[in-house]
Amino acid sequence: xxxxxxxxxxxxxxxxxxxxxxxxxxxxxxxxxxxxxxxxxxxxxxxxxxxxxxxxxxxxxxxxxxxxxxxxxxxxxxxxxxxxxxxxxxxxxxxxxxxxxxxxxxxxxxxxxxxxxxxxxxxxxxxxxxxxxxxxxxxxxxxxxxxxxxxxxxxxxxxxxxxxxxxxxxxxxxxxxxxxxxxxxxxxxxxxxxxxxxxxxxxxxxxxxxxxxxxxxxxxxxxxxxxxxxxxxxxxxxxxxxxxxxxxxxxxxxxxxxxxxxxxxxxxxx
Amino acid sequence: xxxxxxxxxxxxxxxxxxxxxxxxxxxxxxxxxxxxxxxxxxxxxxxxxxxxxxxxxxxxxxxxxxxxxxxxxxxxxxxxxxxxxxxxxxxxxxxxxxxxxxxxxxxxxxxxxxxxxxxxxxxxxxxxxxxxxxxxxxxxxxxxxxxxxxxxxxxxxxxxxxxxxxxxxxxxxxxxxxxxxxxxxxxxxxxxxxxxxxxxxxxxxxxxxxxxxxxxxxxxxxxxxxxxxxxxxxxxxxxxxxxxxxxxxxxxxxxxxxxxxxxxxxxxxx
Numbered sequence: 373x374x375x376x377x378x379x380x381x382x383x384x385x386x387x388x389x390x391x392x393x394x395x396x397x398x399x400x401x402x403x404x405x406x407x408x409x410x411x412x413x414x415x416x417x418x419x420x421x422x423x424x425x426x427x428x429x430x431x432x433x434x435x436x437x438x439x440x441x442x443x444x445x446x447x448x449x450x451x452x453x454x455x456x457x458x459x460x461x462x463x464x465x466x467x468x469x470x471x472x473x474x475x476x477x478x479x480x481x482x483x484x485x486x487x488x489x490x491x492x493x494x495x496x497x498x499x500x501x502x503x504x505x506x507x508x509x510x511x512x513x514x515x516x517x518x519x520x521x522x523x524x525x526x527x528x529x530x531x532x533x534x535x536x537x538x539x540x541x542x543x544x545x546x547x548x549x550x551x552x553x554x555x556x557x558x559x560x561x562x563x564x565x566x567x568x569x570x571x572x573x574x575x576x577x578x579x580x581x582x583x584x585x586x587x588x589x590x591x592x593x594x595x596x597x598x599x600x601x602x603x604x605x606x607x608x609x610x611x612x613x614x615x616x617x618x619x620x621x622x623x624x625x626x627x628x629x630x631x632x633x634x635x636x637x638x639x640x641x642x
Numbered sequence: 643x644x645x646x647x648x649x650x651x652x653x654x655x656x657x658x659x660x661x662x663x664x665x666x667x668x669x670x671x672x673x674x675x676x677x678x679x680x681x682x683x684x685x686x687x688x689x690x691x692x693x694x695x696x697x698x699x700x701x702x703x704x705x706x707x708x709x710x711x712x713x714x715x716x717x718x719x720x721x722x723x724x725x726x727x728x729x730x731x732x733x734x735x736x737x738x739x740x741x742x743x744x745x746x747x748x749x750x751x752x753x754x755x756x757x758x759x760x761x762x763x764x765x766x767x768x769x770x771x772x773x774x775x776x777x778x779x780x781x782x783x784x785x786x787x788x789x790x791x792x793x794x795x796x797x798x799x800x801x802x803x804x805x806x807x808x809x810x811x812x813x814x815x816x817x818x819x820x821x822x823x824x825x826x827x828x829x830x831x832x833x834x835x836x837x838x839x840x841x842x843x844x845x846x847x848x849x850x851x852x853x854x855x856x857x858x859x860x861x862x863x864x865x866x867x868x869x870x871x872x873x874x875x876x877x878x879x880x881x882x883x884x885x886x887x888x889x890x891x892x893x894x895x896x897x898x899x900x901x902x903x904x905x906x907x908x909x910x911x912x
Contacts, residue, residue: 481868
């Protein structure tokens, strides 16, 4: 894909600070970055805003709000509040999208938990619209349902967008989470202009860690070019994030080489 | 659930021979067993037929045929032949269902591989009907797509049944593989009388082995009673298999106690 749309999701190089990730983007002419909130908290919002502005970077998204379901009303309200703060942070950074990881059921039924996700997002849609930030519902791979997201397919995320019916609510299409679906192209087309992000990595069957065993672009079985074509045909032409969560690389790899490899493959493979 | 419908899928106690698994069923008044072909090969078909007949057991299914996709035509033909032998074995054992694990893409696109799955099943539907054996397409969890099955959702399995359009082709509903789907109840209803098997275990996020890290019934987050009610409402009233593939239990547990626990929970929890 074209360099002009490339964004580094900073968890690809998770051990690095925001300063170092921003510098790495500048060195490699990566024009955009996706910022995680733990890294943001490390430096503070004002400093983060200055860092990306001074480097001339766009911020493609902030990761993440969500985790809405809880059996306790007070805890649900607290999680909505936390996502409200994330909307403000995204707005301050000029990020068009706040990625939502919707959360596990926490001992409740999936049905109840999914209703709480819908309620949480609906409660925030107006504020997101006012802040010019889109809430991007990211369906996670079904293997993560017990720990990270009861929203487990693009079909379900699309259903939710349709139910809520706000232009401030869209979906984030991450190939790692959705490629397995025989209906993925149809669901991408259905998502259309509600697509608020497109994330790349690759799939080899996870061995140790379902969250952070993602493969380098072009080394797995995901049909990346075909999915990129579907996303473009659906009308999405904004930043494309390389988001390769890989605990082994974080622990052992030369992260400069890891990132060089990712950029090279993004340009050549997708 | 009722004891009269209980079937032991013998991989719940994988280290055991068919003889020992049959004896364990008799000891516990389990009226049915699901036979795996490697265990069948260990004793030979004639001996296996005698074993289950003399024990007075039903055979709920034979596991497994399938693995259809391959880039080579000769290999595809060989896999169809192998599944043909499995149909004969199921018929000899009086099993109403041959479970199909459809296979990974093997370096091909998912689209091509899925077409080869459809071709393989269609090639065998007539012979299956003549042998009074149903081909039960078992969608596997999407995390197994690269190694075991390009058919990754009940929706997709239902689509395939509809496309092939033979009463000898149905679906196998295994809770471990399908529970995550927000549309699972609707897809079970859609499957209706094409349901050719119902398998129970439970879900805790796999830690080491996506295939054999299944949880004991009632210790995970699957809504087993609700799914059992959906399957019954769809019209399935045949045997229900406990199929708890768990490598740790195979290696370390007292398998008699493991099976006692599974039976107790089947009777009490589901």
